[in-house]
Amino acid sequence: MQKARQLSQGTHQQTLWENTPPLIVKCNVNCALFNNNNITGLGIFFRDSSEAFLLDFLKYSYFNYTPLEAEALDLFEAINIAINFHMPSIIFESDCRLLVDTLNSNSTPNNIFGDIISRCKDLLSSRNNFIVSYVRRQANRVAHIIARASLSHPSPYIFHEVPYTLYALFFNEMN
DSSP states (O other): OHHHHHHHHGGGGOOSOOOOSTTOEEEEEEEEEETTTTEEEEEEEEEOTTOOEEEEEEEEEOOOOOHHHHHHHHHHHHHHHHHHTTOOSEEEEESOHHHHHHHTSSOOOSSHHHHHHHHHHHHHHTOTTEEEEEOOGGGGHHHHHHHHHGGGSOSSEEESSOOTTTHHHHHHHHO
16 A cells, blocks of 8 residues: 555646556546536446456536535545445545645535535545545546536446446556
């Protein structure tokens, strides 16, 4: 896991998805806001160390979240999915630097965003093999497209195979 931690800390400048060490899953998260932020779409994408698709999750909700709150909620959902599917070692990646920095800091804002961050910290506190890191937007395109597609599917929805609408993008990301 130390090797994975070093890898995740070195990904700040990467623009393409990279393999993780063996037995470590990578999870990309992103959100999309629709209709003046009245609808929030969440996109979560899990891959294993051999680049194999594990699952993706999309969900939309009719709540008025700020972009920062939506990003935090997306990460919270991803952590819960990882726990429910008994995934032992994960690197969660978000292209929201403020989310990652706040999560990794010792202080928590006193607002809705801070409440969601506190819930994420609670889930992460007992899981030493869960890491949250920043990734550039270019390396998070699949999660973004999943979030945008959330309005087109029943909510919530888990894909256990690559959706045909994402097939080309998924394989382009790996090359």
